[in-house]
Amino acid sequence: MKLFSPLRVGTMELPNRVVVPAMVTRLSGQDGFVNGPITDRYVRFARGGAGLVVVEAMAVHGSKSGPLLRISGDEFLPGLRDLAARMHDAGPGRCAPQIIHFLKISRTGWRQKVQDLSIDEVRAIPGLYAAAAARAVAAGFDAVELHMAHAYTLSSFLSRLNGRRDDYGGSLERRLRLPLETLAAVRAAVGPNFPVGVRFDGEECVKGGYTAQEAGVIALRLAQGGADWLSISAGGKFEDAQHRPGEPLYPYTGYSGERCMPGRQYPPAANLPTAAAIKAFVAGHGLSTPVVATGKIHTPELAEGILNDGKADLIGMARPLLADPDWPRKVQAGRFDRVVRCCYANVCKAKDERFQTVTCFLWPRGSINAPESTDAQPPQWPQSGANLVAETSQGRISLKWAAASDNEGVYGYDVWRAEGSAPFERIDAVPGAVCAYHDGTAVGGLGYRYYVAAYDFAGNRSAPSAAIEAQL
Template sequence: MSSLFSPLTLGNLTLKNRIAIAPMCQYSADQGSATAWHMMHLGQLALSGAGLLMIEATAVEPEGRISPGDLGLWSDSNERALGEVVQAIRRHSAMPLAIQLAHAGRKASTRVPWEGGKAIASTAGGWRTFAPSALPFDPQDEAPVALDDAGLRRIRAAFAAAARRADSLGLDAIEVHAAHGYLLHEFLSPLSNHREDAYGGSLENRMRFPLEVFDAVRAAFDPAKPVGVRVSATDWVEGGWDVEQTAAFARELRARGCAFIDVSSGGLSPLQQIPLGPGYQVPFAERIRQAAGMPTIAVGLITEAEQAEDIVASGKADMVALARGMLYNPRWPWHAAAKLGAQVDAPPQYWRSQPRELKNLFSQSTLGH
């Protein structure tokens, strides 16, 4: 029996296998609202046979978008547009759907990647950004506005409101984005948080706002559905956020009802030095799993079925999440199941594609027939 294709329960949500499709920004929304691109993009991934599909980083307020093309969930129109996508997926796929709720903080107001990804100044068509401290991501960027008490209240409320909208859409899980140098990560790291109030200084203080946001999301979402957190386990910069601080954060999250930790790294500083290699972030997921005693998701250059199987079977992580690999090969779980002698869900419209030598690859689900 394949460990990768064994079921996993997160809270009250049972997944058919341990493969997640990671949130991947598409920069193709219209004023935060999903478009035909999202219907195509998410629709094909929902037919992939993965255990969980995570919708891309979704801003909880307009100023929290990375780019003008980011998905959002702050308005009724955002909710309606995403609801159309969700309803279409539900008609043809039983795959559980999660959404990553996010605020880009000081890394907001940028051009889309294929236009260079550089910051757009508030005087050049962009908007003022917000952060724990008035420290820009890049010294050449416009300094963000340091959040005051009213700003902190506004953003906590925005996360909670987006969580309620996610619940109304019938989504199965939420992942709170506290990684990659975005707002909640900015509070965690001493490199970006120079506050002198209750939200800065000590580890306890730097964790305070991200934990408050988690609490707000958890309280606003169906208690029977899981809420997890994406973290950057290290800044890859001397004196920054590191794996032991991440472990302490994970323990605090577990005590508050967090269902899983999705373990990435980096993104906070342009000075980061990342030693890339296959599975380079997996040891972080393993460390957090040991330290916090909660399910973890491993990410980062996981490309081969046998590699993913080893990660799960050896207890390094409870799941793997693929991003770019799924874009390159949207049927990656099919091919992994074939290599590992497992079964995978596929729509009946595609059953005839099953190779003759793999007679039992597809489970006989009839949803979408």
């Protein structure tokens, strides 16, 4: 598969095209130091076999925030050095920290905007990124990714809603100025051979924000400015965030937040057209800078198709690899059937919002990491079978089944549905303690068939239950 072929990104060789994009864990304290649980989380990702693991956003400056990693001083180096070394020991992939600058927010809902910064404050930002990037080199990481996406400082400079009236706002050229100055300062600090990636929004997804049309130009300028990869995200803005009284604004509470971490209601590869348009635009100007596409890309077929169609060079999978960090290893071994599959319930996102440890809804209750097992024995249904039954009530089809058993423990159940004579699709998953599912997306007039399958900690699947028919 192309997905498991190596790719050269700047001077580094990635063993495959699977990327874990940055995903804050809220495992750090307010102090921002690397700790044991953070190391465990990233070693787990590295062991899973992804070609590149981007370590969650870490602050380049000392501004107060909730639990967030920091790379803003040399005191953070020992922890970061240990993290990078352990990730290298654990797996074949490369690792890079994502470095971030953000503006101030308060519990009243007030937020500092780019137009509130003095010119001296603006001019200090490239130096902060450069010093942080130099620390990434010193810590032994393979590369660094500059966060220019979502609600944060550099993204807000790129934004069409940047309200500055000086050389750092207004026209696209001026909006690009600080991001390009930052990239140049980072490049000067790390030298020509250290890979530097940039993550930015392919579409702001807010009223008046830029779309893929301008994002192509932004990408081109960043590539010309020396970015070694372009990781395309979407939305995640303050402009449409909903303020909860007494809490700081969380930039993923509005529509743009949904587009950043598209939930169940979005189609697969929801943001792919943007990444593909950016890739085409950059390639059309003679540059082959690798593009990372992310957003509800989950199956090997989908990922492989994107690569073969030339729509992106690397596949980012955040929530799917949170659900099962062994996705790359299992898929490379031809065992997608053993992958524990994300159901995009966005419980991880809700935890991030509340500054709670980011975990996956599918993990066993209380775990702070995905379970790991080499067991080969699949779960079994009781002798009398799964006894899957369907009822209709409150405009939904409700399924119930008998609990399966397993030598290690039943981890969860996948729910499969076919509409009419169409093939079965996995529509959702429930944790192992739950033997029921309510399908609120079925409608009257269409006939459905369902079956369920249990899986264990290694991802071994039981035989499918007998399929049943149901109609509203």
